[in-house]
Amino acid sequence: MSVPYDLLKNTPNGHLPASARVPAIARPFVSERALKTLDIVEKFVEEECIPADAVFTRQIGETPVERFEAHPSIIEDLKTKAKQLGIWNMFLPKNHFTEGAGFSNLEYGLMAEYLGKSITASEATNCAAPDTGNMEVLAKYGTEAQKRKWLDPLLEGKIRSAFLMTEPQVASSDATNIEMSIRREGNEYVLNGQKWWSSGAGDLRCKIYIVLGKTDPNNTNKYAQQSVVLVPNDTPGITIHRMLSVMGFDDAPHGHGHISFDNVRVPAENMVLGEGKGFEIIQGRLGPGRIHHAMRSVGAAEKALEWFLARLNDPRKTPFGEQLHKHGIMIERVAKSRIEIDAARLMVLNAAIKIDESNAKGALKEIAEVKVLVPTMNLTVIDRAIQAYGGAGVCQDTPLAQMYALGRTMRIVDGPDEVHVLQLGKNENKKGPAHKARIDAQIKRGQELLGQYGIEVSDPLQINRVSGQTSKKSKL
Ligand SMILES: Cc1cc2nc3c(=O)[nH]c(=O)nc-3n(C[C@H](O)[C@H](O)[C@H](O)COP(=O)(O)OP(=O)(O)OC[C@H]3O[C@@H](n4cnc5c(N)ncnc54)[C@H](O)[C@@H]3O)c2cc1C
Structure with missing residues (x-):
């Protein structure tokens, strides 16, 4: 693999490379090769794809006919570079497929965050939905003939x-x-x-x-x-x-x-796979895909925060005599965004680790949690950034309006929030009887101890117990 980039210890905008920013909790699960690839992905997205987004949006033209007949040449140029860099088909997890680039769900999840910052990056690396899920279906359930006819050209990015x-x-x-x-x-x-x-x-x-x-x-x-x-x-x-x-x-x-x-x-x-197997196939398809969407959404939220910070530090914009970063309400929104993005990332990475340890079925709870939490977090952060830009935030002069529209769909695609919330709530509620039994036992044991220590209570269940309602016997 020839890497035409001289990977720097520090990226030009001053922060540590992606490999150095992998959350501590995930680090033990990430290989050296994945860390190196992660840095290449970050650099490719930041330096090639994000600038190329502007070309892509212009190359597709203006009229509906032009736009749906377009195939921007910049996409093929990016694909060629991505292949040279060895960042291609990273999404197919190594423990289930031999056709991919040999990374785990966690490792790809880390990379997907960066892909989520650009409209061209996912396709440029052949990691774009819905092809990713469709390739998984073919790789997992397809016959040899189906794989050769459809999976091979999809893996090569030809169709x-x-x-x-x-x-x-x-x-x-x-x-x-x-x-x-x-x-x-x-x-x-x-x-x-x-x-x-x-x-x-x-x-x-x-x-x-x-x-x-x-x-x-x-x-x-x-x-x-x-x-x-x-x-x-x-x-x-x-x-x-x-x-x-x-x-x-x-x-x-x-x-x-x-x-x-x-x-x-x-x-x-x-x-x-056979007649009657449709449900099994769609269930298998959606699990890892939800993690991919979630990590791209974390990347989108990071990008929104970057645009937010750029606006707060724009010296030309001084409402009421101060740059926006001098206004405390904005700084509070920055801090909240930082906390919410970091928390969401940890949840997604945890879900990816759970999938790697078993499979999507073994991580149902974690996937559902992420599916519900991340889109809302992303929308909140984008909304704060839009607000800071005023009118510019809702028009075509920043990527924020389109990011908001895309982010909003994530509360609906692959199953609306409510379906996951219901599933989570019902499963959580199954623990109710066991919790009740344990709490009853604790209360009973507490009553025994109260008797042992000679303490009388007016409320035998202690539900309303507040200081002063107990009476001590002389024993204490
Ligand atoms: C941008 C985008 C891309 C998409 N891409 C694809 C694609 O490639 N292929 C594809 O097949 N589909 C795709 N979809 C469709 C998407 O998966 C569906 O829209 C989604 O599953 C919801 O189905 P529905 O639209 O029929 O809504 P409905 O099933 O009619 O649900 C409508 C609303 O009812 C509520 N609801 C549903 N269930 C419950 C419940 N149990 N309890 C309480 N409230 C509930 C929710 O608020 C829900 O939003 C895409 C959608 C969008 C927006």
């Missing part, structure tokens, strides 16, 4: 993909509601139905859809009704009706499609 689960006519946060029909006819499957929020479907290089539908809608086990099939996007019967915007941003050329399937026929060998 892109989309994951089609959500449907406009049903509440899709409950995947048992999905209605897309997948019917077997001879050696083919026939698909009928519609999907929306199909992210990535706008990209001209998107060649394959991973589609969730129902092969057995009457199965009494509602988790065995679903299946996943691979559908090439040029199959007759597929229509992209429109691209959806996110709070006014079209996210071109990637985009989010509203697509219908009218008697779309694919060969039977396009079934993934």
Whole structure:
């Protein structure tokens, strides 16, 4: 691997390199190779990708047609550099896949933070959603033929993909509601139905859809009704009706499609893992992906804080005679942001360590905690930065408005907050009876001790006990 960068001990903006800033709690789990790669990722993002974002946004053009037919050349240039630097496909965890760059979820999580600071960095390193999750599906569940046909070009960054689960006519946060029909006819499957929020479907290089539908809608086990099939996007019967915007941003050329399937026929060998395995596949797909999103959101929050600090220290802006950093309310917001970002990062890294130690199933609680906490933290920090910029904060002159729109979707994508909160709350509540039994035993033992020490209480449960309500017998 040739590294054209002379990695400096200190980065130009004066802070320690990423490897020196890995939280102490995570350090024992991070290899030397990962630390070195982390520094390369940070430098690549800061010095190549963030400046390239400005070119990317201009190269995609102005009109909707231009924007969804664009393939900015700067992306291919960045991909070439990333490959030379050996920062490619870092997302596929080494304990489950041989196809990736050989890092753990934790190690990639640390890198994903930096990718989250730029709109081009994830694609430039072939670590962009939804391709990452789709490649995991193919690597984990695909047949050899499916892998060669679709996984190989995805791993090489030659094509892109989309994951089609959500449907406009049903509440899709409950995947048992999905209605897309997948019917077997001879050696083919026939698909009928519609999907929306199909992210990535706008990209001209998107060649394959991973589609969730129902092969057995009457199965009494509602988790065995679903299946996943691979559908090439040029199959007759597929229509992209429109691209959806996110709070006014079209996210071109990637985009989010509203697509219908009218008697779309694919060969039977396009079934993934087998009929009835759809639920298992989507569950397996979402776990690590949520950690990737979360770490990118931590990176976005860091970037927002950097912009916030830049504004506070802008000597041209002196409301009421002082730069903003002289106004205590702003400094308090800086401190809160620092605390909240650092706390959120620790939670995400902890979840990644738990996944590495077992798998996504073994880290359900930690993943749910992160899924709920991080997007809200990110939005709070971005909001503080927007506020400090005044009017400039909500327009196109800073990246903050678009970051806010993207950050807001993270409370909805991969399952809305409420679903995770409910799951967390219900699981936590299962501990209720055991806690009650322990507390009862402690109260009982406390009463015995009170008797032993000759102390009378008016409230036998001591629920309302305050100083002065106890009476001491002469014994004490
Ligand atoms: C930018 C973006 C990109 C996306 N990319 C993709 C993609 O690539 N592929 C794909 O298939 N989908 C994608 N989605 C869709 C996303 O996963 C769904 O929007 C999400 O799962 C919610 O489903 P829904 O929109 O049908 O909302 P619904 O299921 O109708 O839920 C609406 C609201 O109901 C509430 N709610 C839901 N369940 C509960 C509950 N148990 N208790 C209390 N309240 C509840 C929540 O407030 C929720 O937001 C994307 C969405 C966005 C915004």
